[in-house]
Structures are given as structure tokens and as C-alpha cells.
Amino acid sequence: MYIRTGDTVRVLAGVDRGKQSRVISVDRAAGKALVEGIARIYKHVRRSQKHPQGGRLSKEAPVQLSNLAYVCSSCGKATRLGARFTADGTKERYCKKCSASAGEIAPPKKAHAAK
Ligand SMILES: [Zn+2]
Structure with a gap:
């Protein structure tokens, strides 16, 4: 498995299939990567110091590496x-x-x- 942070990858499966973007981070133990703007989910957060308003936070969800292809x-x-x-x-x-x-x-x- 040779995909690394900063690589450009094409998404092969899921809602963002066919899109091309940049790898933000790779979790080798889980075999997953975060890809910029890909597989965005809403995380519902409770009010806290960091998020005084609480609410819905949009962020990337980890994508299985087998669903990504390196773009040369x-x-x-x-x-x-x-x-x-x-x-x-x-x-x-x-x-x-x-x-x-x-x-x-x-x-x-x-x-x-x-x-
Ligand atoms: Zn090439």
C-alpha cells in the first residue's frame, strides 16, 4: 500500500465516485485515508468550549484505501x-x-x- 499524505487520488466507490482530490492523512492501521472534500459527513456536536453553538459540523469521513487510486x-x-x-x-x-x-x-x- 503506497498511498501517502499529499497524493492526488481518484475515488473509485461511494457517493464521490469519480472525483479526484488530495489525501489529507492516512491511517495505516485502519487502512483508511481522509481525502479533501470527499465523503463529507455531518457530525452532530453538543455545545462545548470548542463549539459554543454546538450543531452540525461538516467534515470528511475516512475512505477505505482500496476505494482510492493514485493519480500519477x-x-x-x-x-x-x-x-x-x-x-x-x-x-x-x-x-x-x-x-x-x-x-x-x-x-x-x-x-x-x-x-
Ligand atoms: Zn504515470
Whole structure:
């Protein structure tokens, strides 16, 4: 699972199916992510210090990661991500459709560097 905070994703299921947006946060333990403007719900809040008026608060609900597809920034397609090592041993994510790098996920390591 290679979706990370800040990624652009396409929503594959639910009321916001087909929409594209940015990942706000990822909960790896739950396998879910919050996506900007996607799956908005109303949370009813009681009056409190933080919410003196109480009422309905609109916010994003977590979306199952399997219902999200990474959108490649270089080819613009919804794609799967792979992981590979670059020549200097840096681990990076890459687009499986155009094989463009999608940013590094681990610092360079000699053991993985090309010989
Ligand atoms: Zn691509």
C-alpha cells in the first residue's frame, strides 16, 4: 500500500465516485485515508468550549484505501504504484503505467545501490 499524505487520488466507490482530490492523512492501521472534500459527513456536536453553538459540523469521513487510486502527476492516469531502488540505493515509488518516479520512500542504502 503506497498511498501517502499529499497524493492526488481518484475515488473509485461511494457517493464521490469519480472525483479526484488530495489525501489529507492516512491511517495505516485502519487502512483508511481522509481525502479533501470527499465523503463529507455531518457530525452532530453538543455545545462545548470548542463549539459554543454546538450543531452540525461538516467534515470528511475516512475512505477505505482500496476505494482510492493514485493519480500519477506525470501521465495523469489513475494507476497502481510499485516500489524500486534507484542507482544510488534510494527506494522510490513509481507509476506502473509510465514508470515515472512518484517520490522517494526511503533514504539511500548501500546494500540496494547498483553495483
Ligand atoms: Zn504515470
